[in-house]
Amino acid sequence: MQGAPKEMVMGEVYKVPTAWSRDSLCNLADYQRLYRQSLEDSDTFWREQAKTLKWDKLPTRIKNVSFVDPVSIKWFEDGELNVSVNCVDRHLKDRADQVAIIWESDDPGVDRKITYRELHEKVCRLANVLKDQGIKAGDCVTIYLPMIPEAAYAMLACARIGAMHSVVFGGFSPDSLADRIDDSGAKLVITADAGVRGGKHVPLKANADAALKRTTQQPRLLVFNHAGTAVEMVSGRDFDATDLMAEASPFCEPVAFNAEQPLFILYTSGSTGKPKGVLHTSGGYLLYASMTHRYVFDYQDGDIYWCTADVGWVTGHSYIVYGPLANGATTLMFEGIPSYPTISRFWEVIDKHKVSIFYTAPTAIRALMQQGDDPVRRTSRQSLRLLGSVGEPINPEAWRWYYRVVGDERCPIVDTWWQTETGGILITPLPGATDLKPGSATLPFFGVDPAIVDGEGRELAGVTEGNLIIRDSWPGQMRTVFGDHERFVQTYFSTFKGAYFTGDGARRDEDGYYWITGRVDDVINVSGHRLGTAEIESALVAHEAVSEAAVVGFPHDLKGQGIFCYVTLQKGIEPAEALRKELVAWVRREIGPIATPDIIQWAPSLPKTRSGKIMRRILRKIAANEFDNLGDVTTLAEPAVVEELITERRTF
Numbered sequence: 037m038q039g040a041p042k043e044m045v046m047g048e049v050y051k052v053p054t055a056w057s058r059d060s061l062c063n064l065a066d067y068q069r070l071y072r073q074s075l076e077d078s079d080t081f082w083r084e085q086a087k088t089l090k091w092d093k094l095p096t097r098i099k100n101v102s103f104v105d106p107v108s109i110k111w112f113e114d115g116e117l118n119v120s121v122n123c124v125d126r127h128l129k130d131r132a133d134q135v136a137i138i139w140e141s142d143d144p145g146v147d148r149k150i151t152y153r154e155l156h157e158k159v160c161r162l163a164n165v166l167k168d169q170g171i172k173a174g175d176c177v178t179i180y181l182p183m184i185p186e187a188a189y190a191m192l193a194c195a196r197i198g199a200m201h202s203v204v205f206g207g208f209s210p211d212s213l214a215d216r217i218d219d220s221g222a223k224l225v226i227t228a229d230a231g232v233r234g235g236k237h238v239p240l241k242a243n244a245d246a247a248l249k250r251t252t253q254q255p256r257l258l259v260f261n262h263a264g265t266a267v268e269m270v271s272g273r274d275f276d277a278t279d280l281m282a283e284a285s286p287f288c289e290p291v292a293f294n295a296e297q298p299l300f301i302l303y304t305s306g307s308t309g310k311p312k313g314v315l316h317t318s319g320g321y322l323l324y325a326s327m328t329h330r331y332v333f334d335y336q337d338g339d340i341y342w343c344t345a346d347v348g349w350v351t352g353h354s355y356i357v358y359g360p361l362a363n364g365a366t367t368l369m370f371e372g373i374p375s376y377p378t379i380s381r382f383w384e385v386i387d388k389h390k391v392s393i394f395y396t397a398p399t400a401i402r403a404l405m406q407q408g409d410d411p412v413r414r415t416s417r418q419s420l421r422l423l424g425s426v427g428e429p430i431n432p433e434a435w436r437w438y439y440r441v442v443g444d445e446r447c448p449i450v451d452t453w454w455q456t457e458t459g460g461i462l463i464t465p466l467p468g469a470t471d472l473k474p475g476s477a478t479l480p481f482f483g484v485d486p487a488i489v490d491g492e493g494r495e496l497a498g499v500t501e502g503n504l505i506i507r508d509s510w511p512g513q514m515r516t517v518f519g520d521h522e523r524f525v526q527t528y529f530s531t532f533k534g535a536y537f538t539g540d541g542a543r544r545d546e547d548g549y550y551w552i553t554g555r556v557d558d559v560i561n562v563s564g565h566r567l568g569t570a571e572i573e574s575a576l577v578a579h580e581a582v583s584e585a586a587v588v589g590f591p592h593d594l595k596g597q598g599i600f601c602y603v604t605l606q607k608g609i610e611p612a613e614a615l616r617k618e619l620v621a622w623v624r625r626e627i628g629p630i631a632t633p634d635i636i637q638w639a640p641s642l643p644k645t646r647s648g649k650i651m652r653r654i655l656r657k658i659a660a661n662e663f664d665n666l667g668d669v670t671t672l673a674e675p676a677v678v679e680e681l682i683t684e685r686r687t688f
């Protein structure tokens with residue numbers, strides 16, 4: 037099992053503060069009652085919850101799901117709604133002048149506040165621009181933008197006209213962008229001249245130009261001028277988005293779409309092949325994102341809520357844009373990084389905007405923890421009342437530091453476990469209901485029915501450890517892999533019949549609390565970013581010097597997991613430091629900086645079974661410096677290979 041927190045202190049409990057169980061949206065009795073109802077009388081539960089959205093046609097059919105052949109997932113299938121109306125228009129009556137989005141620029145002297153009224157106008161104008169560009173319901177629009185409000189406008193403008201968006205993280209390379217444009221068949225790409233992070237420019241438009249040189253698909257480009265850098269515009273293909281928005285009408289009549297209208301595709305890494313396009317649809321996704329946002333973060337009027345994720349990841353989709361805006365919240369969007377211009381930046385932003393709910397990733401917490409308490413202590417943070425964590429297991433040491441230093445022992449921490457595929461949070465404390473244990477994501481959210489099974493799919497009862505599955509559907513679940521339903525079925529529903537397989541391992545303790553131990557497949561989690569080892573391997577073997585490569589994760593103090601590559605060179609090519617550097621740069625260029633290898637070890641050959649399968653289990657152990665405990669090695673074709681790798685590993 038990869039990435040398990042080093043220590044799991046099972047006895048340590050932080051009780052729900054009395055004020056929280058009194059004043060929050062959900063206390064323990066509420067949780068227990070609603071949770072039971074959500075499983076025992078699921079239709080009634082979700083029918084009731086669905087009323088928190090604005091429907092043009094209220095659904096009468098609640099759930100229509102099969103996890104066995106033919107796998108099919110539908111929620112609220114005869115309901116009709118418009119997602120952008122739910123996130124924007126319906127708030128105009130009571131909160132038109134309330135701030136919807138606080139934008140904090142990379143430059144600490146620059147911010148912007150966008151009210152719901154302004155958000156409505158921007159979304160309408162951009163939706164009209166999309167229509168003028170010929171975009172229709174069902175078409176796909178790729179969004180390759182920095183963390184600026186225009187990213188939210190673009191997502192909501194697509195939703196308004198029933199187009200799907202595919203947001204591609206600004207840190208991805210031109211090649212990765214090109215693959216995603218082609219796979220989704222995007223008709224249009226929305227980008228900016230450049231992003232700004234830590235005072236440096238990220239050349240998005242140039243990357244998009246490079247991507248379009250190799251795509252089959254030839255979409256047009258809408259370009260926002262954000263950083264004021266010079267870009268080349270291709271006549272007839274590229275258009276200035278700000279100019280077009282200024283000319284467009286400020287009103288766009290919303291159209292009602294079926295609840296199962298595709299809302300977005302988001303590419304994510306799996307254990308095999310290229311990243312897959314996770315497809316989410318409208319009604320179920322929006323209900324689940326908004327409901328989890330409300331309950332997990334106890335969002336109440338007047339809160340200022342900040343999720344530090346990027347909109348290029350699912351956390352940004354569900355918990356910067358869709359969930360908060362559907363709840364009429366004030367959501368903060370930050371363009372920069374935690375260490376610029378100073379390592380107090382997060383805490384300064386919290387003080388500046390009086391943030392009350394703060395949601396970030398363990399990797400950021402660990403990096404900031406390394407800098408000591410002073411950069412935090414010199415800020416006030418009195419506005420904070422709740423902290424959240426997402427993306428990877430949080431080690432108890434980081435949890436305690438987050439609790440003690442950042443939250444001044446005043447703020448509960450919600451450790452939220454979920455995935456791109458799940459659309460929203462599945463296992464999490466509710467801050468007014470759940471006693472906390474550092475390192476545990478605790479208990480399932482409403483409607484979520486987890487179980488732990490062994491390798492043969494036998495359910496394990498009570499205190500146990502094994503593979504985490506979810507036995508039944510919830511509204512935010514992905515519906516398919518875009519363009520490849522068979523891959524959807526194979527990936528998630530074939531390992532354990534009749535259940536959704538998460539790819540994660542988990543432990544369950546005597547209180548029924550879940551402790552996520554990390555991925556059990558060939559996916560690694562580097563600084564909360566999910567990467568398929570197969571993707572990195574195929575980037576490596578695309579280099580002419582490489583004959584074979586095997587990539588595994590290894591424990592890394594800051595990143596959670598690091599990227600460890602075993603590389604076998606072509607005959608006649610000698611290992612050299614310059615080549616090692618070249619391969620690191622090569623992978624960065626092929627996939628993006630998040631995939632930068634930490635360690636490349638030359639491997640004269642790789643350990644294989646007699647049938648030729650690489651024994652990754654052994655490679656993981658060697659990478660982790662665990663030589664005494666290699667497990668069963670009797671199926672190895674050439675045991676000497678392992679000795680060679682261990683000898684080499686000991687040298688660094």
Ligand code: PRX
Pocket residue numbers: 304350351425426427428429430451452453454455456457477538539540552554555561564565566
């Ligand atoms: O291994 C789990 C880990 O992140 C994976 C999902 O990654 P992704 O689809 O990129 O979504 C990240 C944001 C939801 C999971 O399979 N993971 C996510 N949250 C946690 C976590 N592991 C432990 N604890 C968490 N709170």
